[in-house]
Amino acid sequence: MPLIDDEVAEQLEEQLTVLENEVNLAFFTQEFECESCQTARQFLEEFSKLSNKINLEIYDLKEDSDKAEEYNVDKIPAAVLLDKEKKYSGLRFFGIPAGYEINSFVNALKLVSGGESELDDEIKDTAAKVEKDVHFQVFVTLQCPYCPKAVEATQQLAYENDNITADMLDSSIFNHLAVKYDVSGVPKTIVNETEELVGAQPPEEFLNAIKNL
Known part of the structure; x- marks a missing residue:
């Protein structure tokens, strides 16, 4: 069952048309996913399909410990925002950026894509x-x-x-x-x-x- 319904997806697609450049999402989970990790992964997979400028990469906290260390990720679920060159932006979401936080998530994507604060x-x-x-x-x-x-x-x-x-x-x-x-x-x-x-x-x-x- 989708986490993002059709009406919300349509609204988000419209908002994401302003993304100037590609944004890379580094999502950290683990092999045996906790419930919140599964939900966060599904949410980000659905979300990333709403714009061709959002690239989602999935990492295992332990297996990809070098990446986790690079972005100082020590807990999951975690989403790290990277710019088009995969430069770390310093913006991270621990948990599921849904509910009211979908607004801050969209605005963070706009920033990292080259927008103005x-x-x-x-x-x-x-x-x-x-x-x-x-x-x-x-x-x-x-x-x-x-x-x-x-x-x-x-x-x-x-x-x-x-x-x-x-x-x-x-x-x-x-x-x-x-x-x-x-x-x-x-x-x-x-x-x-x-x-x-x-x-x-x-x-x-x-x-x-x-x-x-």
């Missing part, structure tokens, strides 16, 4: 000057209408600077991490294990968190 020039300049390694982990649920704003804000910052990585994590799939970081509400963003922001904050607040590292 919605950040104003001052924020872009500030983000581009970040010299330390920054890791955003945005915990979401697929039923949360506010979560995509946090995911998109952090991923837009990551797109401006190779030192920044921005992840979406489905807290229902990675419950052990949600417990570790005391995620009682979403979106909740963890920055380098030391800073945290709750709610759909604007990009400026995520930059302020970087300054506090």
Whole structure:
């Protein structure tokens, strides 16, 4: 049974016509797939067929450990976005980018395909000057209408600077991490294990968190 129905598929096809260049999706799973891995794989297989500019490559977390290490993937299911040259963008989705997160997933694809972020020039300049390694982990649920704003804000910052990585994590799939970081509400963003922001904050607040590292 398809995960993306015909009506939604038609809407997505229209949105994906704006992709400027090819985008490569590196999906990580394992030989004996967990339920969420199977669902994520099916979702991405269906999604990638909606545009001839989306290339999906499937890797095994253990068998392809060199690739997993290259993109610092340590849990599954995981989707890593790469540009047309297969350059790592710093944008990753851990879980299934469906529900409300389908919006952040589409916008991430647009970015990596060569689009422009919605950040104003001052924020872009500030983000581009970040010299330390920054890791955003945005915990979401697929039923949360506010979560995509946090995911998109952090991923837009990551797109401006190779030192920044921005992840979406489905807290229902990675419950052990949600417990570790005391995620009682979403979106909740963890920055380098030391800073945290709750709610759909604007990009400026995520930059302020970087300054506090």
